Amino acid sequence: DVQLQASGGGLVQPGGSLRLSCVVSGFPFDDYAIGWFRLAPGKEREGVSCLNRADGSAYYADSVKGHFTISEDNAKNTVYLQMNSLKPEDTAVYHCAVALGGEFCSSRYTPAHRFYKYWGQGTLVTVSS
Secondary structure, three states: OOEEEEEOOEEEOOOOOEEEEEEEEOOOOOOOEEEEEEEOOOOOOEEEEEEEOOOOOEEEOOOOOOOEEEEEEHHHOEEEEEEOOOOHHHOEEEEEEEEOOHHHOOOOOOOHHHHOOEEOOOEEEEEOO
16 A cells, blocks of 8 residues: 655644655555645645656746755655745645656646645644744
8 A cells, every 4th residue: 555654744834844644555656746736725736846757857936046945865765845934834744645647747737736646644743923
């Protein structure tokens, strides 16, 4: 079974940093996309960032460009989302998810979350003073 385990959320002050982790297990293919999504109260689910595991390319939503970075550790089957300069508007439940094909890590596919098949549980990020 495919399993995704997200962790790393918490309470942080504005301007602070957090690193989210997503461990992927049970997925036998190399060609897939792994994405981070967030859902805040009263807002639509937003695709924050994704990684094309086939070619290593990454995508970032305009709202997080320059202060979020996605990376991976293949040995640990883990994808990270480093979040710096956090703002109150970054407060949300963050989920990681897998799409069956690296090409789905692209702004061409909207809404992005509809193309992701496997989802992990969320981790709550709260940015507040």
